Amino acid sequence: MGADRGSTKRRSILMLPWLAHGHISPFFELAKRLTDHYSFHIYLCSTPVNLDHLRNTLPPFIQLVDLHLPSSFDKTLPPNSHTTKNLPPHLMPTLKSAFDQSEPAFSQILNSLRPDLLIYDFLMPWAPRAAARELGIKSVVFITGGAACHSFVTHYIAHPPETQFPFPNLDIVSSGEGQKTVEFLESGDDQGRLSNKDRYFQCLKSSSEIVLIKTFREIEGKYADYFSKLLGKEVVTVGGLVREPEAKTGDSDIINWLDQRDHSSPPVVFVSFGSEYFLSMEEMVEVAKGLERNKDLNFIWVVRFPEGAEQEKNLLLPEGFMERVEGRGLVVEGWAPQAKILQHERVAGFVSHCGWSSVLEGIVYGVPIVAMPMQLDQPWDAKLVEEIGVGKEVRRRKSDGGIDGEEMGKVIDEVLRNEEMKGRVRELSEKLQGKGDAELVAAADRLWSLIEGV
């Protein structure tokens, strides 16, 4: 008896992603595939503000469950800020503490829904403990990032500092590029109770005999195997979960702009730094410089500002920038239909912060990547992009580690001219078609057998 739809009974899974779009989106994609092909019923649990955009497009056998953070935080974290989207960075530790203190509410949800399994994220060690305590059920952590990064971070936490990471090309701590991420790992929530590295490692250790991760063995098999060795658990890949772009009103202006770039006009690059990161003023100036450097370059650039800090984009962009790029550059505020843009035939390059979902979308849609990592796992994702030959990283200034517009412009030109890289991206994109489904089938069966205890 497998997890296939022929099974007579449905097994229920409660999913609890971290309160960020870059986490909720992969959990929802996994939920859609598990309920679409297999006999699972999925409860997707998050704060109301994080679930609102999903309420009207729910496939069968997926149910949204609102989790309310303690009202004691309402002064520092009003309900519409119970998400990392547009949250001022200094409030992130407070959001983690508020989420931690929602454990009693989560325990009530466990008791009312009584799921057969919990799939959780790597930021809430209290969730698997609650599942075991309240219901005696197993829990599985689902890593929404890449295996290269997570195998390094786990190695960094589990081994003495002098132990050599087996893949030196990705040992960015030794190379001095990972300082910000090390600081992030050593820092913690605003009560100082739990460092991020302890929080993360407790989540990994609390997972049952398997760990799920959003990647393809084709591109990260050796890292997934090392991750498994470090954890002493089975690391089960689910493929890239690259979502099919949904048609949305308001996207047509951008798509029409792309359609108007005929084959005689220069190629277009899409520039985005994800749903969490906000460029500083200085970084905005350097990115603008990089896009202006090549007068022939067409581009779409998504610019974002923290909630309450929205400003007219021309206040933050260099004087006269919009006029100078008139006709070849489109600056979009807040959000753009990234998946649809990357699929467009006129888009020949992707300037990305290398958030993991963006890297996978660039690869699956066959668009070479100009890697400009900013924080978190992005430095490792950028190194992987270079290692598998689907892009090139923009090296930062040696003097102060800042991004350099001139260097960015050079790498854009180099990537757009690199026929071998374009061929490699196309070849990998074709190779990955269907690979993800095969990995998902195996993962669904593995979850089913875990629930059945076989």
Ligand SMILES: C[C@@H]1O[C@H](OP(=O)(O)OP(=O)(O)OC[C@H]2O[C@@H](n3ccc(=O)[nH]c3=O)[C@H](O)[C@@H]2O)[C@H](O)[C@H](O)[C@H]1O
């Ligand atoms: C897991 C973790 O999530 C975070 O998410 P973040 O949003 O920054 O980036 P992505 O993972 O690329 O996720 C971004 C997702 O939002 C979509 N999108 C984004 C901006 C936009 O304007 N339009 C869109 O459609 C995009 O297509 C992708 O699917 C951190 O990066 C972290 O590095 C990453 O490992």
